[in-house]
Amino acid sequence: MDVFQPATADLDLTTVLQALGDPVRLKIVRELATGGEQVCGAMEVGVSKSTRSHHFKTLREAGVTATRVEGTHRHVSLRRDDLEARFPGLLDAVLQTQAAPA
Amino acid sequence: MDVFQPATADLDLTTVLQALGDPVRLKIVRELATGGEQVCGAMEVGVSKSTRSHHFKTLREAGVTATRVEGTHRHVSLRRDDLEARFPGLLDAVLQTQAAPA
DNA sequence: CAGGCAGTTCGATACTCATCGAACCAGCGC
DNA sequence: GCGCTGGTTCGATGAGTATCGAACTGCCTG
DSSP states (O other): OOOOOOOGGGOOHHHHHHHHSSHHHHHHHHHHHHHOSEEGGGOOOSSOHHHHHHHHHHHHHHTSEEEEEETTEEEEEEOHHHHHHHSTTHHHHHHHSOSOOO | OOOOOOOGGGOOHHHHHHHHSSHHHHHHHHHHHHHOSEEGGGOOOSSOHHHHHHHHHHHHHHTSEEEEEETTEEEEEEOHHHHHHHSTTHHHHHHHSOSOOO
16 A cells, blocks of 8 residues: 655646545545544545545545555545645635535 | 636636646646736647637636637636635635646 | 454446547638 | 638547445454
C-alpha cells in the first residue's frame, strides 16, 4: 500500500481543480474542513465503499488530502497548509462557498 | 445561436471548478485575465477550431466567461465581478498560481 | 487460529468529454 | 449574388472516470 502523496511543490493546479470539481469529493473536502481529520469509513458520502475509496485516492493523489495509517484505519485530513502555500486562497475560496446552491 | 450564459446566482461551484480543471480552458482564462476581452479566434491555444469553440462554450455555460457578438466575431471576456460575487477569492487564487509548474 | 472488520483492488459497465475533420451558418466585401 | 472568413454544430473516436459488486489484504480480537 502506497500512501504516497505528492510534495507541495508538485501540486498541479489543474489536477487539484479537477479533484475538487466533483460533487462527492467536494463534499468530502467540506467534511474534512469542518470536522478535521477523520476516519475514512466514518464519512457518509452516499456512494459504495469502493467508490469512496476511489475518491479518497483521487484526492490524495491530487495532493488535497493526507492519509495516515493507523491499524486497520486510515485517517484522512486536509493538507490546508500545503494547499495554502501552493495556491494561496484557493481552498478558502472553495470552502467559503455554500455547499449546494439548491 | 444562443449566447446564453447563466445568471450569477446560478453559478455552480462544481461546474466552475470542472470548467477550470482543464489545461486548455485554464490557459484561455489566463489569457483573458491578462489581455482582457479578446476575439475568440485571436487566441492561440493549440487545438483545432472546433475544439476551441467547445472550450469557449464550456466556459461560457459554466458562467466563467461572457460572450459578446459583433458581426462575425465573438468577443469573449472574463466575468470577474460575477465570479467574485459568487465565489469570493476563487478566481484570484486560480490566477495567482503560476501557469505551468513545469 | 478463526472470524470479522477496514479498506483496497479488480473487472465490468456506462457515461462523460476532449479532440478532430467536415459540414454548416452568418456577416462582410467584391 | 458569390465567395471568403469567423465561428458553430455534427458525427465519430478515443480516453478518462464514476460507479458498482466481488474478491482480496491486513490487522485486531475472541
